[in-house]
């Protein structure tokens with residue numbers, strides 16, 4: 001069954017917990033669903049979803065377990081709050097938080113140290129795609145995670161497809177996932193992310209080496225999120 005992870009990004013107040021409850025109500029036997037809310041909602045959501053089979057994840061973490069890092073949250077704290085997954089290397093974090101490959105290697109180690117499942121994001125810009133360098137770019141990004149391939153989930157998210165309504169062609173997604181699988185092997189689940197919605201989910205999730213989806217905007221409404229899950 002496909003793994004469908006919803007990334008709420010910086011969206012959601014306590015009232016949003018109702019939507020997570022609706023996801024749990026609509027979950028079918030065997031569905032593998034994860035919601036990554038903002039950290040303010042993590043503990044409450046983990047408690048609300050306890051026993052439903054819908055898991056909760058975080059969107060980023062600090063590499064240290066604790067210390068003088070004002071405003072930051074460690075992987076251990078996220079685990080303690082009820083998270084079982086943690087996204088790292090999302091293009092928005094690479095861009096806004098200055099996540100470098102070196103820093104991401106430390107975050108990956110922190111997530112594994114805390115006993116969380118890392119969801120490591122990679123993806124190219126439109127400029128790189130148009131220059132024909134997408135696969136080489138992603139392969140270079142994968143160097144951070146290659147050593148832990150069996151313990152990580154990797155999400156391919158072309159930056160130009162995030163929140164734009166645009167997606168690569170099915171052939172381009174398949175080619176990228178084939179290239180990632182060749183690097184990482186059978187033990188790593190590979191997700192696609194970038195404008196996934198109920199209408200395109202069946203085609204994307206049927207592609208070879210696409211084991212699931214990382215969903216942004218369409219994860220905010222339970223109906224859409226479940227529509228994606230049930231398209232697989």
Ligand SMILES: O=C[C@H](O)COP(=O)(O)O
Pocket residue numbers: 007090157161162163164165193194195196214215216217218
């Ligand atoms: O983490 C999720 C991705 O950035 C995809 O976002 P999107 O589904 O809104 O395009």
